Amino acid sequence: MFIIPRTLDEWNQGKAEQRLQDDPTFLAWRDRHPLQARFWLAFCRHYDLGFEAFHQGDAEQARVHKAAMKELVSWLDDEVPRATETPEEAFTRLLEEGFSNKRAFKLAKTSPTRGKGRPVSVRWPALQAHEQKLQDDRSWRELTAEFCRCGQTKHARECQEKLRLQVVVLKKTIQQLGV
Numbered sequence: 211m212f213i214i215p216r217t218l219d220e221w222n223q224g225k226a227e228q229r230l231q232d233d234p235t236f237l238a239w240r241d242r243h244p245l246q247a248r249f250w251l252a253f254c255r256h257y258d259l260g261f262e263a264f265h266q267g268d269a270e271q272a273r274v275h276k277a278a279m280k281e282l283v284s285w286l287d288d289e290v291p292r293a294t295e296t297p298e299e300a301f302t303r304l305l306e307e308g309f310s311n312k313r314a315f316k317l318a319k320t321s322p323t324r325g326k327g328r329p330v331s332v333r334w335p336a337l338q339a340h341e342q343k344l345q346d347d348r349s350w351r352e353l354t355a356e357f358c359r360c361g362q363t364k365h366a367r368e369c370q371e372k373l374r375l376q377v378v379v380l381k382k383t384i385q386q387l388g389v
């Protein structure tokens with residue numbers, strides 16, 4: 211069973227990435243979820259590098275790797291607490307999600323995530339869609355039907371655009387964080 215090494219002793223006996231690679235449950239799961247598996251391996255790699263930096267007294271580097279871990283998890287976690295998101299925060303987020311200035315401004319003011327309880331992640335569906343695209347090269351139309359969360363039974367062109375844009379952001383993350 212995979213366990214993240216917490217103490218220096220544990221860590222010296224086996225780094226997090228190696229432990230995950232040696233875990234038979236993970237290896238079996240990886241066949242079906244190759245991209246998610248790469249994210250978890252990258253997570254462990256950043257954990258190891260951050261752990262090493264911390265123990266060498268390099269707090270700045272440790273922070274860099276901690277931030278990378280947080281970013282990686284944000285793609286894997288469906289729970290995005292945005293209930294207190296201000297219009298300014300919504301605007302910034304929408305820009306990051308690939309919307310134009312004008313569109314982001316309009317959406318931020320009428321953001322459906324405001325005051326409506328738990329908002330849904332746009333990252334998690336994008337990760338799953340991209341994974342399926344890599345495995346089976348399914349069409350964007352199919353992927354949108356499966357992963358768009360607009361709540362409509364028939365998806366607009368905008369839905370497909372939104373998903374594709376999010377996958378572009380995902381690909382950048384994959385490059386930047388060495389997934």
Ligand SMILES: [Zn+2]
Binds near residue numbers: 358360361362365366
């Ligand atoms: Zn939709």
